[in-house]
Amino acid sequence: MLTSIKDECAIVGIGQTEISKLSGRSELQLAVESIKAAIDDAGLKPSDIDGMCGFTLDHVDEIDVARTLGIPELKMFSRMPHGGGAPMSTIQQAAMAVASGTCKAVVGFRAMNGRSGARYSGGVAEGAETTDAISWGWYMPYGLLTPACWVAMHAQRYAHEYGSPAEGFAEVAVTQRNYAVNNPIALFHGKPITFEDYHNSPFIVDPLKLYDCCIETDGGAAFVVTSADRAKDLPHTPAMIKCAAQGAAFDQEVMTSFYRDSLTFFPEYDLVAKQCYAQSGLTPDDIDAAIIYDAFTAIVLMQLETFGFCKRGESSDWVKDGKLRIDGRLPTNTHGGLLSEGYVHGINGLCEGVRLLRGASSNQPKKNIEHVLVTSGMSMPTGAIILGK
Amino acid sequence: MLTSIKDECAIVGIGQTEISKLSGRSELQLAVESIKAAIDDAGLKPSDIDGMCGFTLDHVDEIDVARTLGIPELKMFSRMPHGGGAPMSTIQQAAMAVASGTCKAVVGFRAMNGRSGARYSGGVAEGAETTDAISWGWYMPYGLLTPACWVAMHAQRYAHEYGSPAEGFAEVAVTQRNYAVNNPIALFHGKPITFEDYHNSPFIVDPLKLYDCCIETDGGAAFVVTSADRAKDLPHTPAMIKCAAQGAAFDQEVMTSFYRDSLTFFPEYDLVAKQCYAQSGLTPDDIDAAIIYDAFTAIVLMQLETFGFCKRGESSDWVKDGKLRIDGRLPTNTHGGLLSEGYVHGINGLCEGVRLLRGASSNQPKKNIEHVLVTSGMSMPTGAIILGK
Numbered sequence: 001m002l003t004s005i006k007d008e009c010a011i012v013g014i015g016q017t018e019i020s021k022l023s024g025r026s027e028l029q030l031a032v033e034s035i036k037a038a039i040d041d042a043g044l045k046p047s048d049i050d051g052m053c054g055f056t057l058d059h060v061d062e063i064d065v066a067r068t069l070g071i072p073e074l075k076m077f078s079r080m081p082h083g084g085g086a087p088m089s090t091i092q093q094a095a096m097a098v099a100s101g102t103c104k105a106v107v108g109f110r111a112m113n114g115r116s117g118a119r120y121s122g123g124v125a126e127g128a129e130t131t132d133a134i135s136w137g138w139y140m141p142y143g144l145l146t147p148a149c150w151v152a153m154h155a156q157r158y159a160h161e162y163g164s165p166a167e168g169f170a171e172v173a174v175t176q177r178n179y180a181v182n183n184p185i186a187l188f189h190g191k192p193i194t195f196e197d198y199h200n201s202p203f204i205v206d207p208l209k210l211y212d213c214c215i216e217t218d219g220g221a222a223f224v225v226t227s228a229d230r231a232k233d234l235p236h237t238p239a240m241i242k243c244a245a246q247g248a249a250f251d252q253e254v255m256t257s258f259y260r261d262s263l264t265f266f267p268e269y270d271l272v273a274k275q276c277y278a279q280s281g282l283t284p285d286d287i288d289a290a291i292i293y294d295a296f297t298a299i300v301l302m303q304l305e306t307f308g309f310c311k312r313g314e315s316s317d318w319v320k321d322g323k324l325r326i327d328g329r330l331p332t333n334t335h336g337g338l339l340s341e342g343y344v345h346g347i348n349g350l351c352e353g354v355r356l357l358r359g360a361s362s363n364q365p366k367k368n369i370e371h372v373l374v375t376s377g378m379s380m381p382t383g384a385i386i387l388g389k
Numbered sequence: 390m391l392t393s394i395k396d397e398c399a400i401v402g403i404g405q406t407e408i409s410k411l412s413g414r415s416e417l418q419l420a421v422e423s424i425k426a427a428i429d430d431a432g433l434k435p436s437d438i439d440g441m442c443g444f445t446l447d448h449v450d451e452i453d454v455a456r457t458l459g460i461p462e463l464k465m466f467s468r469m470p471h472g473g474g475a476p477m478s479t480i481q482q483a484a485m486a487v488a489s490g491t492c493k494a495v496v497g498f499r500a501m502n503g504r505s506g507a508r509y510s511g512g513v514a515e516g517a518e519t520t521d522a523i524s525w526g527w528y529m530p531y532g533l534l535t536p537a538c539w540v541a542m543h544a545q546r547y548a549h550e551y552g553s554p555a556e557g558f559a560e561v562a563v564t565q566r567n568y569a570v571n572n573p574i575a576l577f578h579g580k581p582i583t584f585e586d587y588h589n590s591p592f593i594v595d596p597l598k599l600y601d602c603c604i605e606t607d608g609g610a611a612f613v614v615t616s617a618d619r620a621k622d623l624p625h626t627p628a629m630i631k632c633a634a635q636g637a638a639f640d641q642e643v644m645t646s647f648y649r650d651s652l653t654f655f656p657e658y659d660l661v662a663k664q665c666y667a668q669s670g671l672t673p674d675d676i677d678a679a680i681i682y683d684a685f686t687a688i689v690l691m692q693l694e695t696f697g698f699c700k701r702g703e704s705s706d707w708v709k710d711g712k713l714r715i716d717g718r719l720p721t722n723t724h725g726g727l728l729s730e731g732y733v734h735g736i737n738g739l740c741e742g743v744r745l746l747r748g749a750s751s752n753q754p755k756k757n758i759e760h761v762l763v764t765s766g767m768s769m770p771t772g773a774i775i776l777g778k
Contacts, residue, residue, distance in 0.1 A: 001391075002391060002488065004490040005490070005491065008390055056468050058519065062637070063637050063641040073636065073639070074635070074637040074638075074770070075635055075660070076485075076635050077637060077770060078467050078482065079469075080467060081468055089466075093467065099390060099391065100393070100397075100485045101390070101393040102393070102394065130448050131448065131449050131450045132450060228390075245464065247462065247463070248451070248462070248463040248466060249461070249462050250456075250462070252455065253452065
């Protein structure tokens with residue numbers, strides 16, 4: 001019996017495809033290319049892999065990935081639910097499998113033609129095939145159909161309670177776009193935006209402007225987890241898994257938890273944050289950089305509060321002096337994030353978290369990066385991890 | 390780092406709804422009723438549960454189960470793919486979560502209106518939303534649309550290679566129907582069949598007759614897993630998890646792995662069996678009773694071979710003298726199985742496995758039951774466990 005998965009495992013390989021608006025190939029191929037890249041990066045062979053974890057939203061079955069890559073056997077395979085809430089859950093799965101002796105090396109991945117195929121901005125008028133339909137049934141008929149609509153509900157209430165966070169939104173949006181400028185695979189590579197551009201951009205759903213919203217892209221991203229012991233013999237500095245937590249909390253819905261006491265506090269996130277700090281023995285002060293799930297700028301601010309970097313209602317002020325920039329207190333989403341690298345459901349952000357620990361980000365901060373927080377999406381069942389050296 | 394999950398955890402609670410052709414209520418309600426029964430059976434409260442595992446095929450989200458039951462927080466939630474291949478995978482998930490310190494008590498469940506709602510016998514002409522469609526595309530257009538069709542391919546080849554297993558099929562079909570006679574919740578409760586009934590029943594897909602096929606039913610089934618240590622303080626004899634394995638193997642498809650070297654040997658099953666015996670340190674001789682996934686009689690026979698109870702091609706002969714009956718070498722599917730208790734995707738069989746260890750089956754063998762093998766479905770990615778005292 002272990003007390004936790006702390007320090008049992010490490011991420012030893014990462015891989016990504018290019019990010020585009022039209023990949024021109026299947027999601028299976030994107031998956032296989034990114035996983036092959038991650039296995040190569042780890043200095044392993046496909047036959048070293050014996051576990052695989054994906055998303056329930058995947059159109060790609062792990063058995064087809066295994067066939068295509070030449071992975072002969074899988075001893076653990078699972079799918080993580082709730083879309084943007086899932087990416088860090090795949091790390092928890094991989095860590096549990098390795099730490100329990102079930103697997104030697106586990107791959108996690110996400111591959112999606114999110115722009116040239118089915119687009120989330122198209123709304124969910126069709127397609128709720130589970131009890132999601134119970135809660136969604138109260139909102140969808142009235143046009144609350146897209147993630148931007150749902151998150152805007154929380155953002156409006158936040159503005160009502162704490163005053164407009166517009167300046168904080170702008171800081172996140174511009175900072176991340178400008179990180180992407182230096183990231184060769186980012187969709188915003190070489191395309192800086194100014195605060196003026198931000199403020200001149202149209203509302204998508206008030207108070208969310210165009211540049212508050214992530215982009216829709218095609219791409220694949222993957223990682224390899226193995227034991228801490230084996231990681232020592234592999235090419236890269238291991239990204240040690242200091243903790244990995246999932247959380248679903250009281251009166252939880254997926255993106256529409258609108259009938260709780262507060263619309264600006266997310267108990268599932270609080271549960272995840274508490275688990276992360278308890279497992280790792282770390283505090284917010286120990287976190288040197290972060291990859292905060294940023295489907296929208298608004299949820300970056302609220303996550304900073306839940307994870308204890310600042311108090312509730314103060315995140316907009318907290319970020320305004322550049323704390324998320326490369327020389328700031330907490331360089332965040334240094335790849336550009338979902339806002340401007342691309343939307344690969346957070347597995348791409350995980351890759352950047354590993355690069356930060358390796359000193360290999362295209363926006364590598366000068367300071368030593370000892371611990372990186374990486375989170376899944378907000379306003380749904382979610383997860384987070386802390387990586388360390 | 391653990392070397393395996395052996396003896397770390399136990400199943401401490403089981404619960405089932407009635408089984409019917411028309412439940413008259415939602416799958417969410419069936420899930421909640423069976424989970425509540427399992428939690429009660431374990432002597433626990435909903436607030437003791439902090440993990441939940443289901444099937445990717447579920448229409449019921451764990452967060453809606455949690456809300457309905459009053460489970461305040463979940464720290465692990467996942468979905469197991471591939472339908473009938475999934476039930477024992479939920480045990481592996483629960484065991485990994487508890488053994489790794491992630492959760493204190495994990496629920497697994499399956500709830501389905503499999504007769505009054507969507508029926509598997511309706512075929513899969515629509516609905517392949519993943520890369521399953523790649524392999525299925527070769528068969529479905531030619532009418533190979535249902536599980537009976539797919540399994541008949543293997544059964545025909547088996548007959549070609551080893552001679553007709555019809556007498557073995559009949560023995561399985563009649564033995565299990567007659568177990569169900571004594572099981573109050575079985576659909577075949579009080580309805581024995583004879584060998585004459587079996588042989589007079591029509592072919593569904595040659596060589597599978599009506600009574601070779603499982604029934605389609607509505608129902609829910611659930612279990613609770615906690616640590617071995619905590620299990621000692623709970624009301625029932627713990628069903629210790631001696632091993633839990635998943636397996637997907639070379640050139641794996643879901644139900645249509647027709648292009649391998651053999652149609653009568655299932656490498657994923659072999660992988661699962663080897664893991665089970667290696668983890669547990671047990672051999673086939675140590676297994677006193679079994680719950681063998683029995684969507685069709687044919688796959689019961691082939692699993693007996695893979696798990697080493699007899700040699701390849703010899704299972705039909707092996708069972709003919711009553712080895713699966715209550716006083717036989719290996720009492721099997723003593724609840725009646727999917728063939729005649731009901732089809733709750735194997736979680737109902739798991740409940741019976743636990744009852745056998747508790748001495749609480751409605752067909753309890755007189756001999757001491759020390760170890761019970763419980764398996765997931767055959768001809769897809771699959772899993773198995775061995776439970777012990």
